[in-house]
Amino acid sequence: MKVKKKAVALVGIGVILLTASILIISPKNPPIEEIETARILLSEATRQRAKEFAPQEFSMAKEGYEKAMALWGEENEKFILFRRFDSLKTSASESAKYSRQAIESAKKRVNSSKVGLGIRIEALKKKGEEFNMYFANFPMSSSDRNELVRCRLLMNEMERAYHAEDYIGCKLKLEQAENITDRLYLKYMNQLEEYFANYQDWSEMIKQAMDHSRKNGSVFLVVDKMARSCLLYKGADLKGEYPVELGPNWIGDKMQQGDRRTPEGRYKVVKKLSNGSTTFYKALLLDYPNEQDKQRFRENVRTGRIDPDAGIGSLIEIHGGGGRGVDWTNGCVALKNSDMDIVYRSCSIGTPVIIVGSILALDQLNRKEDEKHQ
Amino acid sequence: MKIKFFSFLMAAGFAALMFSGCSKMPQAEIDSAKAAIDSAKFAGANVYLPEALMELEDSLEAVMVNLESQSSKFIKNYGEVKEQLEKVTVFAHEVQDRTLAVKEEMKAETQAIIAEVNTVIAENTNLVLQAPKGKEGTSALQAIKSEIATIETHVIDAVSLYDNDDIMGAHTKALAAKDKAMSINEELKTVIAKYKGATRK
Secondary structure, rough: OOOHHHHHHHHHHHHHHHHHHHHOOOOOOOOOOHHHHHHHHHHHHOOHHHHHHHHHHHHHHHHHHHHHHHHHHHHHHHHHHHHHHHHHHHHHHHHHHHHHHHHHHHHHHHHHHHHOOOOOOOHHHHHHHHHHHHOOOOOOHHHHHHHHHHHHHHHHHHHHHHHOOOOOHHHHHHHHHHHHHHHHHHHHHHHHHHHHHHHHHHHHHHHHHHHHHHHOOOEEEEOOOOOOOEEEEEOOOOEEEEEEOOOOOOOOOOOOOOOOOOEEEEEEEEEHHHHOOOOOOOOOEEOOOOOHHHHHHHHHOOOOOOOOOOOOOOOEEOOOOOOOOOOOOOOOEOOHHHHHHHHHOOOOOOOOOEEOOOOOOOHHHHHHHHOOOO | HHHHHHHHHHHHHHHHHOOOOOOOOOHHHHHHHHHHHHHHHOOOOOOOOHHHHHHHHHHHHHHHHHHHHHHHOOOOOHHHHHHHHHHHHHHHHHHHHHHHHHHHHHHHHHHHHHHHHHHHHHHHHHHHHHHOOOOOOOHHHHHHHHHHHHHHHHHHHHHHHHHHOHHHHHHHHHHHHHHHHHHHHHHHHHHHHHHHHHOOO
């Protein structure tokens, strides 16, 4: 009996001591504070888009946190006295460190993306406006025109992505739009620069006409193809400026009949037509082809640039019926009827008509566009 | 007396040991919460309600920390964790429902925009027929026709994205096509009005 009592007492004391040791000896507590900090920082890094903008640091932060949680689970499986949380604490602290770095990097990169993309978008829009200024009426192949439309559609999508703060998506569209714009701009600017190699000749023709006009007090006309203007001068005084429409293939000098180009050079009015003798309200017939035109045409036939059966063309006029908003003539210069009344009245047989690519040099055109933007 | 006292102590000791393992891990609730979040993601929450999804995932992470914290204790009590997990599951279902609603709204809007663009394209094609012909603008009209064709291609791309469930992508493309189609529409109407004005004189 006494032995039984002693055994029960010993077992009871043993259980109590064991329980007490578990409660009192208290193994190290898990680093809850460090884990909670790591969790909050990782969440913040996600909100700051660190996954997109600081992927390396974010990945290390996430790995560290997942490792910490996995270690915690493993330690919790063990008997309470054998748990160790040192590695868990280290992983949590590492995760927090990388999250902080990721947050800082992401904030900087998001901001610099926003600013950088904003600048590039403005530059692209400006280039687009310049393109329109120079080339809106340029004869262009249909594939280039399609590319231009595609570029505008891309720019629309690009701006929507920018405003939605989808900077990665915006950048993709921007780069595609930039590639198209740069390619087309370069192609047509080269053509334009080649065209403006004639600027000195145009300038000289206008100067001579001006000198002649000063001497004999007569008027003369200048047709500025780039500006789509017909200018009425007396000496150096500009008496009037009237918008015009040309042939759709207006760049460059007329080569042959049917090329729908407005010729360039020194001409004069040889006939005045009105009152039903023209289908275009009123007309001033020019002396195209002049001697220079004929010489150039013969040279082009000789060198094979144009077909020997081609005609040089004729019946180039300044006439009414314009104001249609497109280049539509076969090479003539079309004015609105009301403007044609003034020009018709001011001119007589023999009035000089100088048709040039531009009265301004290419760099002057650039400056004019810059001034418009300021 | 002494036997009773020692028996009591032994029972108390055993009871303490028992308590240390008596609260069960709420595994079913954990699995339920995770499955609900996966459903929300599958519905497209990351695309249509990214903020809500972030909040949802944060909530689960916070609960998991609480869970492990309880698991670390000698006397565990998963009661509060269970409740939190149930709340996360309910929240996940709400996010899923809201995502599907937002997606349906966007689908309807995209379809409407595509239909509108197609109407404007048809109108533009008709306006091209009315625009100045012959030498009076043939080249310009050719250019406009090819622009219309490019927009049609863009609409086809938008429809393809829609069919592949990229509703956001389809929506953006459709809006871009609409803007361009409308600007051509305006351009054509202006040219036709000018042409009619010029030919009346």
